[in-house]
Each structure stands twice: as structure tokens, then as C-alpha cells.
Amino acid sequence: MNFCSQCGGPVVLKVPVDDDRPRHVCASCGAIHYQNPKLVVGCIPVWKDRILMCRRNIDPRKGCWTLPAGFLENGETAAAGARRETLEETGATVADLRPYLMVDIVHIHQIYLMFCCRLAAPDFHPTRESSEVKLFREADIPWDDIAFTVIEKTLRRYLQDRPSGRFPFRADKIEKRDLIGN
Numbered sequence: 263m264n265f266c267s268q269c270g271g272p273v274v275l276k277v278p279v280d281d282d283r284p285r286h287v288c289a290s291c292g293a294i295h296y297q298n299p300k301l302v303v304g305c306i307p308v309w310k311d312r313i314l315m316c317r318r319n320i321d322p323r324k325g326c327w328t329l330p331a332g333f334l335e336n337g338e339t340a341a342a343g344a345r346r347e348t349l350e351e352t353g354a355t356v357a358d359l360r361p362y363l364m365v366d367i368v369h370i371h372q373i374y375l376m377f378c379c380r381l382a383a384p385d386f387h388p389t390r391e392s393s394e395v396k397l398f399r400e401a402d403i404p405w406d407d408i409a410f411t412v413i414e415k416t417l418r419r420y421l422q423d424r425p426s427g428r429f430p431f432r433a434d435k436i437e438k439r440d441l442i443g444n
């Protein structure tokens with residue numbers, strides 16, 4: 263951040279009074295611009311024994327496969343955000359969302375919250391964000407072309423839990439050294 267979003271003045275990095283870490287502080291009007299982690303919400307949409315995945319039509323990782331997920335918007339619940347992202351990226355309507363996996367990715371300032379859910383109907387289609395949308399059986403999941411480490415982790419956990427039929431909520435984390443691809 264270089265300029266103040268309130269007055270357009272130059273911004274400097276300094277520790278404000280009574281704070282314990284550097285913030286972007288406006289040198290003109292004194293506004294403190296806090297930056298905090300973003301929440302990414304997504305779904306593991308299931309139809310019978312298959313999982314709905316989408317091939318990214320946008321960077322980063324264009325052409326790789328992922329689960330529908332994206333940034334939560336102001337004014338929506340986490341579940342509503344996950345449902346919206348799934349509709350936007352796959353054209354599918356999902357039901358019975360249950361929080362399943364939270365993943366801290368501290369070095370990129372993100373927290374993922376992934377929901378288990380089912381497709382309301384086997385209706386989906388490519389979208390602006392997804393060049394291909396497809397149901398995968400476990401044996402057919404394109405493990406070598408998964409877009410992000412967090413998605414691979416989510417899928418592996420889900421498939422580990424599936425034989426038991428129980429999907430307890432868990433927390434996990436990804437550190438820089440765990441990353442695939444980029």
C-alpha cells in the first residue's frame with residue numbers, strides 16, 4: 263500500500279501508539295490501514311460416489327483442477343459464500359453444507375474453510391471461471407494437475423473419511439515448504 267484510501271496522502275509503515283506491530287499509517291491524515299487475513303470458502307460437492315471439480319480458466323494455475331472456492335464477500339455467511347462460489351464456478355446448486363476443514367495458510371494471509379455438501383441435482387456446466395466441470399470417481403481424480411496444495415489436502419482428507427461415513431470438523435495448516443507447484 264502506497265497511498266491513503268481516505269485522503270490520497272502517502273502512507274508509511276510504522277508501529278502506531280499502543281500497537282505492537284507495523285501498520286500502514288497515513289502521513290497526512292493519520293488513518294491507520296489495518297490488513298488482516300482473508301477467508302476463502304469452498305465446497306466438496308458430491309453426487310453419489312463422485313466429486314465435482316472444475317478446471318481453472320483463470321490464473322493463477324489456469325488449466326489445473328480445483329474444488330469450487332473463493333473469497334468470502336462482506337454481508338454473507340461462510341456457507342452462503344461457499345454456495346455462491348460453487349454456483350459461479352460450476353453452475354451447480356448445492357445442499358446440506360457442513361463445515362469440514364479449516365486450513366490456516368499463514369504465509370499468504372489466508373484461511374480456507376471447506377464445506378462438505380451434495381449436489382441438489384447433477385446439473386453443472388463450464389463457466390467463465392471454469393473451462394471444464396466434471397464429476398470424478400476417486401480413481402479418476404487428476405492428482406498430478408491439482409491447482410493448490412489446500413485442495414489436494416481437502417480431497418485426501420475427504421477420501422480418508424469417506425469409508426467411515428463420518429466427516430468430523432478438523433483444522434489443519436499449510437506452510438511454505440508444503441506447497442506444490444508455485
Ligand SMILES: [Zn+2]
Pocket residue numbers: 266267268269270271288289290291292293
Ligand atoms: Zn490519509
